[in-house]
Amino acid sequence: MGRSVKYTQSLVDQFCEGLSQGKTLRSLCAGDSMPSHTQVRRWLQQKADFQRRYRQAIEESAENFEAKILEEVEALTADNARVAQIKINTWFKIMGQRNPNRYGENKKSEPPFTPIKTVQEMTDEELQHCLNDTLTQARNREQEGSGFE
Known part of the structure; x- marks a missing residue:
């Protein structure tokens, strides 16, 4: 289920695009180039921009x-x-x-x-x-x- 990856704008764009298209957090985190579920939760706590983008993608x-x-x-x-x-x-x-x-x-x-x-x-x-x-x-x-x- 995902691995620890470096936080980049490109990765955030790709991740949030998947969310906005209706993919689940679980399915996104299963990808080798995607963050783990734990890492996503950490980013949501620590990175305001990611939190905003994540919330917007879910709403979309x-x-x-x-x-x-x-x-x-x-x-x-x-x-x-x-x-x-x-x-x-x-x-x-x-x-x-x-x-x-x-x-x-x-x-x-x-x-x-x-x-x-x-x-x-x-x-x-x-x-x-x-x-x-x-x-x-x-x-x-x-x-x-x-x-x-």
């Missing part, structure tokens, strides 16, 4: 989950709706953890796809209505912008 990664949600919603069918619901709800939870100011539980927004009935219990009309609502809400989120002010 939440936006990548928005894109994943939109892709998932646009690919919804009656056959994959249940799996899509689980993915979307999971991504919303991750987004709330990574950028609580925009996606946290204290916000009014809810995951767009939470049917009361199971997909199997829904009529075709109910499923279509639910899918349309989900797509509309996801597009509205995309139009809200990046959330950085």
Whole structure:
């Protein structure tokens, strides 16, 4: 799992780019040229610039989950709706953890796809209505912008 590496701007750029793309700390630290998990924690305590960049990258990664949600919603069918619901709800939870100011539980927004009935219990009309609502809400989120002010 990673090794001790020298702190450089290039390494920080590469590391934070991976975070912003949604990669996990664990997967990044597994790379031979990347810092270990312990070293990242140390840098977060000792280096203000790294702390700022790390936090920004984590917040930006939440936006990548928005894109994943939109892709998932646009690919919804009656056959994959249940799996899509689980993915979307999971991504919303991750987004709330990574950028609580925009996606946290204290916000009014809810995951767009939470049917009361199971997909199997829904009529075709109910499923279509639910899918349309989900797509509309996801597009509205995309139009809200990046959330950085």
